Amino acid sequence: MNIIEYFELVFTDYTLRTITLGTAVLGAICGMLGSFAVLRKQALLGDAISHAALPGIAVAFLITGAKDTNTLLLGALVSGLLGTFWIRGIIKNTHLKTDTALGLILSLFFGFGMLLLTFIQKQPNANQAGLDKYLFGQAATLVESDVLLMAVVTGVALFILLLFWKEFKIMLFDADYTKTLGFNTKFIDALITFFIVLAIVLGLQTVGVVLMSAMLLAPAAAARQWTNKLSTMIFIAAIFGAFSGVFGTAISASQNNLSTGPVIVLVASVFVLISFIFSPGRGLLFKQLRFRQNRRDLQLQKTLQFMYDVVKTHKDISHPHAIRILNNFQGFTKKSLQQLEEKEWITLSGQEWSLTQEGFIKAENLYNQPLPND
Template structure:
């Protein structure tokens, strides 16, 4: 923390990764909910030839120029994907895989060509493959801030349209909204976010940065607005923590560490989220199983008790041994719920237990019918 406060370069990198995490998490929510998880991977790989071509044209390694080339290339790849899906019989996953492999292969070919040129200025372009957060400067952070602010303002202005399109595209058309324009707007924002992160996280890992915070946030809520806020928070926190861990150790690349931290959020969310988490799901499963055993035992007691005019007629506990689901723990729970009373080795149903058991028995009879 002291290093973060005193070191200007580290503060710049931390701020940049936090902003990047926030915008990718925010826009990644739309990609996840639209079932376009592979879109981030395809766009990030499609941006690589744009970086190489921008360098070949200008001969300089200015990050803004290279990212502009990446943006153009990413948009071309995105609209080619849309064209393949709409103009052919190919499914979206095939189109995404096709564009990803073709553009990435072309980009690697160009990078290899550039590396063999007698130009000392070409060194370092490969950082866009895996990212190099240490190259972030103040102007890059300002660019991220401006783009994030624009995305946020437009998202707030068109929030209703985005939300309706996300969950019911046909209904959006009936309301008179131009669904194609809204869809293109969301996609362009996702491309922008990916391109901004190439310098920090790189082509290979950028899709994880886009999807991990959103996937983690989805486990905690069913509300779109809450999910977007949580995803932005998870992304920003991953950026800050990942940068801090990377700065505290030698020879640790910041981008991969940020992705690992984001993945920890995903893993923790999959396990500990109250509604969808594996831990609470298992707890609910065990509770439901115990409740089922309790209800079956109570129904068995009811069938025994209904043979007597007096519902509180005592019966020996050993009779219950004939019932497969009976346990001493189950009997004690029935006593705790005031369904059953115990007197030594004898049990009897209470009035409350008889009424509850009668309802359960009738429900089971109707289900079997």
């Protein structure tokens, strides 16, 4: 089955439709909430929370003895929130920095989770098979109820986002100013963190513990390259996330032996790569083009200044001495003369040149405004 056949079957095949909708909704909510993690410079928080959720899944299974998805995700949510609470406690009550606290909790919880999974796999209970899918994800296990749960959480998150939009926005860019306005910064911060944890937990079944942080951050990082406006960034990140889910699922379904989660993350990474290169404001390509254009403009301005000096200091600019001075100038080339003429700063007549009135005014302004490398 190729990708075209896949999209033709999406509307008729229940399994494909469910998986596609699930990954699209997951990508949208991850992009939307991941924007806050990126702008708050908490990129590693998603990695720490996703790994901290693993022991919660194992403990939930040990208590219930069943692989009910909702129960396991509830255990993951509790474990993820506990890990977040510990991270904040370490940062607040010790001299350790944020990255150290994140690394400690990530390693501790993930190690404990792997220990519990090993213990469970050695039990005689045959029901433990399949728990390892939460490590790397298994989108094929999504059912309609899972997609409905993702859609409900996305709707609630969007409602809360719109309800507290002003508070979130101020808190994001100036926490101290938020306090002076009388807002409860602890509540706002906890609310944002809770929904980030919730989005991560919802994605564990599809993408897995190991790759979930990339799903959270990649769409937001790509969207950040295209805009400076928060609302626009959230919208673009949601679109990138949804398209990553859809196309990643399509590629995985059209090829044999390709896991859906890693392919989704790779597609999201392609969006990041394209954004880093081709975005007009911050893209590497346009940065290089602007750099070359600025360098050319600077060269023309230097040439114009030098020609202005020649005119001011020599009564006859056609005198061999004046011509030799101009020819020895590093920025003087036939191409630069043609470009100066195109800008109507000089006029050319054979081998002779003269400054136009506009060229005089431009040169005088350049003396009043120093060049960038001065």
